[in-house]
Amino acid sequence: MMRRRTFLKAAAATATLASMGGGVQALAAPKGSLRGFPDGFLWGCSTSAYQIEGAVAEDGRGPSVWDRFSHAYGRVANGDTGDMACDHYHRYQEDVDLMAKAGMRAYRFSVAWPRVLPEGTGAVNAKGLDFYDRLTDALLARNIEPWPCLFHWDLPQALQDKGGWLNRDIAGWFSDYALTVAARLGDRAKSWAMLNEPSVVAIFGYGMGLHAPGVTGRTHCLKAIHTQNLAQGRALAALRAAGGGKGWKLGTVLSLQPSWPVGGLDANYPASQMWDAVWNRACLDPLIKGVYPEELAADFAALTKPGDLETIRQPIDFLGVNYYSRMHQQPDPQGLFGTGYGSPPEGTRRTAMDWPVEPDGLAEILAELQESYGNPPVYITENGADYVxxxxxxxxxxxxxxxAYLRDHMLAARKAMDDGANVRGWLVWTLLDNFEWAEGYRRHFGLVQVDRKTMARTPKASYDWYAKVIRKNGVPTV
Structure with a gap:
């Protein structure tokens, strides 16, 4: 999401802010004041099933690709697995209470496909659906909107054995699964996300092999993107047809991170555009515009059958945006697409994962959605940071x-809203310190600390800070 004109404009704005001495805060209200949000702005949090649920072999749940991957030697830091995770499966009431005490009004959780359909298709596991039934009721009892996400990376291993996201048949299987879950929860859950970060699944799981299922190769990566896009379109169409009169809001969740040329150099610009096409536009453009980005058009033409793009391009009621930082790119002959990560501008703050802290990149994404994608209703469905x-x-x-990270990003979004961005809500990533994929438990994104031995939950200072933001419907500028 970074055309040449947009990059130059954003780079100039960033330089101006830096000269003013403080990025987003320089555009915020006077010191000590509160930056208010519109009435009805939706505050909450997001999690995902494999990262917090645990109970991987209980009540009929089948294995997922992440069960297989995390148990393979050397795949995950410290040999960690999601077998226990945060034990949310048994402690969900406690976690819902934590959300309620903070005043949260929405919870985006993911439904574990292998918990509902252990084989990915066929017989439904009633006990699996029962858990999400109980969770939905618990949320509503505390005045928290349930926002189910149908896929957050934990593909049933039984489907991976049939090719996973490289098998076009999975588009129909996913649609059937979506209808199964919606039939149980759709009388109470009204906001439905199809996928979480399909480009990330494809890049790290089917291209670089760093995530489950550990497949590698450029062609595999692009095929996994296209198949997920197709499955998403099939599910959106199926749920829209089934949800008439039920008041459902249907959408999906994409990771959108601006891709900048390292050092702002012209020589690095083609690499940044290519990575932008892979990470951002290969999922966003066919959904909104019905086309694949020019840089990858020939690749996707070989994968696309007649009618695919019409299936993929579906109306959505909202777009979930996950934002963490920009991606600074330069040529790399060894890279999956001839690109590689480089350093952000000198002086850029970093998280403990060494990710750049660039809140103005979020405003950049929101401006691009406004200018080039019809300004869809947006919910920030993930934003957070790992620190020691x-x-x-x-x-x-x-x-x-x-x-400070959360504050600065919220202020960046609020400034974008002043300029017309259609942002409706904010779901922090994340409630609990959890299983952070290949990083295991050594990374901490949660507002709540989880003792790995006892599973005891202890709110952090950020939890209280966020509770105050929600209560006041505004963000303090310091």
């Missing part, structure tokens, strides 16, 4: 860096 959490004198984590 240290227990302070109070006996809990005093995570000022995480608070």
């Amino acid at each position: 959490d240290e227990v302070g004198p109070s006996g809990r984590v005093e995570d000022r860096d995480r608070i």
Whole structure:
């Protein structure tokens, strides 16, 4: 999402802000004030099934690709697995209470496909659906909107054995699964996300092999993107047909991160455009515009059958945007698409995962959605940061860096809203310190600390800070 004109404009704005001494805060309200959000702005949080549920072999759940992957030697840091995760399967009431005490009004959780359909298709596991039934009721009892996401990376291993996202048949299987879940929860859950970050699944799971299922290759990556796009379109159409009169809002969740040339150099610009096409536009453009990006058009033409793009291009009621940082790209002959990550501008803050802290990149994404994609209703469905959490004198984590990260990104979004961006809500990533995929449990994104031995939950300072943001429907500028 970075045309040459947009890049130059955004780069100039970033340089101006830096000269003013503080990025987003320089555009915020005066020191000590509160930056308010519109009435009805939706505050909440997001999680995902494999990262928090645990109970991987209970009540009929089948294995997922992440069960297989995490148990393979050397795939995940410290040999960690999601077998226990945060034990949310048994402690969901406690977690819902934590959301309610903070005043959250929405919870995006993912439904584990292998918990509902252990073989991916066929016989429904009633006990699996029962869990999401209980969770939905618990949320509504605390005045929290359930936002089910139908796929957040934990593909049934039985379907991977049939090719996974490289098998076109999975588009129909996913649609059937979506209808199964909606038939049980759709009388109460009204907001439905189809996929979470399909480009990330394809790049890391089917291109680089760093995530489950560990497949590699450029062609595999692009095929996995196209098949997920097709499955998403089939599911959107099926749920729209089934949901007439039920008040459902249908959408999906994409990771959108601006791709910038390292150092702003012209020589690096083609690499940044290629990576933008792979990461951002290969999923966004066919959904909204019905075309694949020019840089990859020939590749996708070989994968696309008549009618595919019409199936993929579906009306959506909302777009979930997951944003963490920009992607600074330069040529790399060894890269999957001839590109590779480089350094952000000198002086850029970093998280503990070494990700750049660039809140103005979120405003950039929102402006591009406004200018080039029809300004769809947007919910920030993930935004958060990993930092080294240290227990302070109070006996809990005093995570000022995480608070600053969230504050600056919220202020960036609010500024974009002033300029016309159609942002409707904010779902923090994430409630609990969880299983962070290939990083295992050594990364901490949560507002709540989880003791790995006892599973005890302890809210961090960021939890209280976020609760105040929700209560006041505004973000303090310092």
